[in-house]
Amino acid sequence: MLDQATEPAVLLIAPTGGGKTLAGFLPTLVDLIDGQHQGLHTLYVSPLKALAADIKRNLRTPVDEMNLPIRIEDRTGDTSYTQKRRQRADPPHILLTTPESLALLISYEDAPRIFSGLQRVIIDEIHALAESKRGDQLMLALSRLQSLAPNMRRVGLSATVEDPTAIAQQLAHHPDPCQIITADPGPDPDITMLETDEKPPWSGGGAAYAIPAVLEQVKQHKTTLIFHNTRAQAEIFFHNLWLANTDDLPIGIHHGSLSREQREKVEGAMVAGDLRAIVCTGSLDLGIDWGDVDLVIQIGAPKNVKRLVQRIGRANHRYNAPSKALLVPANRFEVVECVAALQAAKEHDLDGDPKGPGPRDVLCQHILITACAGPFDADKLYSEVTSVGAYSTLTRPALDDCLEFCATGGYALRSYDKWKRLKQTDGHWHLRDPRAARNIRMNIGTIQDTDTVKVRYKGSFKPLGEVEEGFAATLSPGDTFLIGGQIVRYENLREMTVEVTRNASKKPKIATFMGTKFATSTQLQARILTMFQQERWPALPAHTAEWLHMQRDVSKLPEADRILVESFKHSRRPHTVFYGFAGRNAMQTLGLLITQRMEEEKLNPLGFVATDYATMVWSLDPVTDPGALFVADDLRAGFESWLQGNTVMKRTFRASATIAGLIERNLPQSRKSGRQATFSSDILYDTLAKYDPDHLLLQITREEALRGLVDFGRIEEMLFRTNGRVDHVTRDRVTPLAAPLLLEAGRVPIGGAGREKLLEEETARLMEISGLNKIDLKPSKPQWRVGW
């Protein structure tokens, strides 16, 4: 690292445990040792504030031991107001922060003074940031810093990735080169599938069958992390684990929907070595220094080989010993997925999708942040922005559109003359009302929070955690759900807080958290499809091979160049499954397209659910001719009109509009006071789509949705590889391969004619029960009619 200290940009790729973070700081410590440097010298940015706090601890120890004159502080959302003010007036030598806190810092008018002496910036876990808009925001912030501190050098620290050059290009000041240093990756991790006496079930995501075997592993290891793909699954698993934990082993739970207090408690206990196991989701992935974790268990199929390998790499900090991990498939389908992932990991076949150009919603936010700091020149901004790798191809008109949007809203048919957000005076752009800076600062960031409501015990002020507002709305008093490993009973919703009481007697209804649901990678799915075509499956456990044989007998196994469609009745309703193997997002889009086609065919679709490999639709009337629904040209033709009205677009719009500063985040206090005043972003979307269909934000939404949640690219790929070859199998009950879909969470209701019929039936039924429909509406006395 010291040899490269003068390079403008360096990317260091090393497995965790290799001491790469401290290596990144080495040149800084050397620079600061003489106590000559005044003010901020090095900025360290990590994706998680907990990591910043950890680094502070780890860095302080050597600095304090050697009695070096170096001030190290962190600055995150948790830092106190006074401390933050003081840091601005008198910055430390080393400041540890997150992309969002950095964005906030550059929005202050005194940013030029704070950063003028900056020499180095270190970006930790850059591979994690590079995948999301947080990385884009960070790189835009760096372009600003580079102008304030022309000597600033950049260091990126990354885990093993499939394409280091792509990350290097994002890191460096465009078009400067970036040195890539790759450390010895160390021994391969020891990954196997957990063997259990009990066979995994056909369907379900709980992996309850594996509880005894998992508990046995926990006993045999010092500290075990038990990862889940979704928060809801983590809750259920934790609940079941706790019921079986007759030895009272100390086991905790950690996920993003728990209150901060609860999470910190678990993190603290983990660092102190007080816990034998932690049931968690990706929120712990980068959360803290894992310390003495000697076993990682992954419950459910790993959707992505790269993420699995990186996660496992974090366990076991002894550099030369292999990290140990166990995969626990939750059902037989996941057994196949796990075996495919194991093969890929063994062959170092890491997966990843190329990243598109820098998103414009993030750019809009960056423009507003820049305006908060003071008047700016558009030409200078353009040269800064295009120095960011991801934005290097941005055209000047594209920047001007974003600027126009920030300034006036950019509406075609009606303009805000009086109330512009940004105005231009003497060639410089600035806020019309400087007080608006406060609002802009409060909305900094690109992480999307879904609308959640706090959960707490009745009569208590301590929050238990959060659930989605949509979920809260479906609860009736008496319903039970799991949160923080406890079953609670819903009492009421008060001031945007769900009040609950303790209740251990009932089976819980499960909270539908928006877990982290990644789409299974294309590479992994191709492996699975190949595996299906084997004559026999010696690599698979007997129970799963048997299950596949059964599927082959009853129906067929999906093939890469054909689409298998299965129809059957379940719970008295016709169900149809389309095996497209295009990944969760694309399969979700396919669900929306197919249900739209079904609506046209008057089949009254009621809803669908999508997984990475299939979409299941249920309807009032059965599908008899799937080929007719699956005509590629019809799907494509329907796509354009469909795209506008669908819920995925609205969700995408909401995210982009929030980032771009059109919608303010629902801050707790504003929601509490002004509920009648806030309205759904769907209304904004509909209004724009009707009156201003070419608006910048609709362009951005479309772009985002096509490669993100809509993922039409993978549908095209599927249509291409199957080319109209549809096999329709009709059975009287669910097939082995379709079984996992029945228990899949994330069902999407379709608000069409079928749903309307059901709602009418339900409201009529409720009126009947209540006796309200018996009230005579006929006038009992003469109608009054005067004075009109």
Added chain:
Amino acid sequence: MNNGYALELSSVELIALPSGALWLPKTHALCVSDLHLGKSDRIARRRGVMLPPYETRATLEKLDGLIEVLSPRMIICLGDSFDDLSAAESLDTSETEQLMRQQAGRDWIWIEGNHDPGPVDLGGRHLKEYHVGPLVFRHIADPKARGEISGHYHPKCNVARGGTRPAFLIDKHRVIMPAFGTFTGGLYGSHPTLRNLMQADATAVLTGTRALPVPFAATA
């Protein structure tokens, strides 16, 4: 009209329309509540956030549709017609012209609301409350009133996961109307204020493609 829900309040026949408006068939009066015209302008002025400035147009177009079908003799706007008094001045020419066309040849009453407490220079009569026969039209419900039609709360209800919809709340003493304006949110029917205002046997009428009555007690 076929999709409306007929009810009686103090022996006056009323029809709750799926669009969220209330129709008085005997007198040919149309009542709409909480239009919040000029809301985007107010938000731009107050918060510096520039929402799509098309909500006034959208709301007036929706009202146009009703006027065309029903040809009302009178239109009562039940308060919060404007998001504030300056918002009333922010309407552009085409929007005020549209409003004038809607007012032509009929009686037009602006009931004052908490957002628009003073008179506006846009035609029509401006009243604090409108008492007529056994009925009273006012913006905010008075718990002691009888035969009262009010707005203000923007009630919305959720039935058996059918999604949340703006709703009329109806019992023998009162009707609380949903908001008619495009940029309006709502207050869940489960809110204690609304529960306390309404009788236990109240009916909620969900808006949408058809007005759907459902026992208020069974909604969330």
